[in-house]
Amino acid sequence: MSNLFKVDTIFFTVLGYPMSYIELFGTVLYLWSVWLISKRHMLTWPVGIVSVMLYMSLFYQIQLYSDALEQIYYLGASAYGWWFWSRSPQQEHSVIDVRFSSPRMVLLWLGVTLALSALLGGTMSHIHIWLPKIFPEAASYPYLDALTTIMSFVAMWLMVCKRIESWVYWIVVDVIGIWLYFTKDVKFISLLYVMLLFMAIRGFVNWIGVKAKVPDK
Secondary structure, rough: OOOOHOOOOOOEEEEEEEHHHHHHHHHHHHHHHHHHHOOOOOHHHHHHHHHHHHHHHHHHOOOOHHHHHHHHHHHHHHHHHHHHHHHHHHHHHHHHEEOOOOHHHHHHHHHHHHHHHHHHHHHHHOHHHHOOOOOOOOOOOOHHHHHHHHHHHHHHHHHHEEEEEHHHHHHHHHHHHHHHHHHHOOOHHHHHHHHHHHHHHHHHHHHHHHHHHHOOO
């Protein structure tokens, strides 16, 4: 791994906080990608792919293993989202056909989220015992980390499918992330999640507004 991409390679220090290259650029690109998707802009996908690769390395280095594995999913989902959104005629991107899932599907996704979170949390709490060479240290907050990971998986898929409730998932993930990353002493990412929380709320409002303009099929 290049020294530039190590979490302890510092770009600058602000208010006593050492800012690494990987944390700064990963965060800036991720924030940009979220702003782009709240505006329903196609560029969100390539920008997101670059930020995903940076975050994958960062989370592995600070032992948030579920978050690191989460980035692999984001990479695939972003590639699929780029392809899926590109299938629509260009003039339709400003008014993407967004909608809520049915109540039955909302309950199904909630059940899947809780079940997979428990499974992943149990796995990650023992991963350092089963695979000590790959994961030399115990995972931090394995169940909470797993919950935000699975919720993010579901939110990303719902977003690719243009489902408005994806923003509700992101809002919950952001609230948890603010505390989790502050506790793990990556305070710039914690601050990012404060901004992401407001952007998720704004994205939810924007997509609700688009839904109101597009008749149900």
